[in-house]
Amino acid sequence: MGGSGTMAGADTAGPGAAAFIELDGVEKVFDVRKKTGFLKRERRRVRAVDGLSFTVARGEMVGYIGPNGAGKSTTIKMLTGILTPSGGRLRVAGIDPSRERTRLAQRIGVVFGQRTTLWWDLPLIDSYRLMHRMYRIPDARYRENLERCVELLQLGELLDVPVRQLSLGQRMRGDIAAALLHDPDVLYLDEPTIGLDVVSKTKVRGFLRDLNAERGTTVLLTTHDLQDIEQLCSRVMVIDHGRLVYDGPLAGLHEAGESERTLVVDLERELPPIEAPEPARVMRVEGPRQWLAFPASASAAGLVARIAAEYPLVDLSVREPDIESVIAKMYAERTSA
Numbered sequence: 001m002g003g004s005g006t007m008a009g010a011d012t013a014g015p016g017a018a019a020f021i022e023l024d025g026v027e028k029v030f031d032v033r034k035k036t037g038f039l040k041r042e043r044r045r046v047r048a049v050d051g052l053s054f055t056v057a058r059g060e061m062v063g064y065i066g067p068n069g070a071g072k073s074t075t076i077k078m079l080t081g082i083l084t085p086s087g088g089r090l091r092v093a094g095i096d097p098s099r100e101r102t103r104l105a106q107r108i109g110v111v112f113g114q115r116t117t118l119w120w121d122l123p124l125i126d127s128y129r130l131m132h133r134m135y136r137i138p139d140a141r142y143r144e145n146l147e148r149c150v151e152l153l154q155l156g157e158l159l160d161v162p163v164r165q166l167s168l169g170q171r172m173r174g175d176i177a178a179a180l181l182h183d184p185d186v187l188y189l190d191e192p193t194i195g196l197d198v199v200s201k202t203k204v205r206g207f208l209r210d211l212n213a214e215r216g217t218t219v220l221l222t223t224h225d226l227q228d229i230e231q232l233c234s235r236v237m238v239i240d241h242g243r244l245v246y247d248g249p250l251a252g253l254h255e256a257g258e259s260e261r262t263l264v265v266d267l268e269r270e271l272p273p274i275e276a277p278e279p280a281r282v283m284r285v286e287g288p289r290q291w292l293a294f295p296a297s298a299s300a301a302g303l304v305a306r307i308a309a310e311y312p313l314v315d316l317s318v319r320e321p322d323i324e325s326v327i328a329k330m331y332a333e334r335t336s337a
């Protein structure tokens with residue numbers, strides 16, 4: 001998908017693409033009672049999702065991001081049927097999730113990074129056996145999917161280990177396999193790489209990319225890690241205060257917010273600030289370490305090559321901007337335009 005994204009809600013599933021997930025003016029309002037004093041309670045209405053419209057085509061892999069409290073989890077819960085919308089229309093694979101939650105469960109897989117769907121005290125394989133029965137997965141299909149997940153997610157040695165003894169990265173891979181045993185057409189992932197080390201993140205991302213390419217699984221991915229989006233999604237939707245504020249490629253979001261990445265450079269010794277080609281510039285110097293800011297929509301390759309050619313380089317790393325600052329900048333740009 002090329003070009004820059006659209007600000008505010010728009011359908012970018014593309015002309016002719018069959019919509020697999022469809023939201024039209026979806027709302028979710030919570031009535032919250034707050035104790036404000038002795039015998040005194042205040043009623044407050046929280047509009048968690050506020051007239052949300054978008055479509056996702058079959059086989060798309062879409063990032064769904066936004067600041068804390070923006071309404072992401074509420075959207076996912078409505079898409080699984082756990083929560084009923086207060087208004088609007090919502091369909092997943094032609095099914096109204098809150099009316100036909102059990103039928104929909106056969107078509108979707110859900111992974112919450114912060115919670116596990118596995119049985120804590122049981123060996124991993126026992127959770128899978130229970131799911132085999134719960135979802136009434138035909139034996140051959142169960143065996144085939146289990147084998148594939150065990151191989152690709154490297155779960156072989158972990159199957160007999162109780163879930164509580166698994167590391168976070170191992171458990172996450174276990175959870176992803178659990179969500180895929182029944183061959184869902186769509187996978188919702190809520191922070192699938194949270195708390196994982198670089199190696200585990202790479203494994204999880206590689207697996208998801210292959211799954212999408214080979215099986216055409218539609219993926220909706222919620223994350224605070226922009227590298228998840230960069231490596232997996234050609235499209236990203238940004239939600240804030242329950243509304244869609246951006247829909248398009250990640251590069252377009254960086255352009256809209258003029259966001260910057262940081263190149264952290266370790267030199268052999270303390271030197272004056274690096275003379276970097278515009279628009280890159282040194283933001284901070286601390287001993288032999290220097291921090292350079294450069295546009296997030298640009299590649300780091302040219303800058304790295306130039307520094308490596310002219311300076312005694314020991315090490316370097318690139319840091320992504322965080323989602324909150326990208327969104328804040330996007331707003332600043334819009335209000336000053």
Ligand SMILES: Nc1ncnc2c1ncn2[C@@H]1O[C@H](COP(=O)(O)OP(=O)(O)OP(=O)(O)O)[C@@H](O)[C@H]1O
Nearest residue numbers: 030032046048066067068069070071072073074075
């Ligand atoms: N069950 C609930 N009862 C009352 N208010 C709720 C409930 N669930 C969510 N909210 C409120 O709705 C808003 C959106 O919350 P939601 O959890 O969807 O945000 P989020 O984008 O997933 O945030 P985070 O990134 O922090 O997980 C917040 O103001 C939250 O406090």
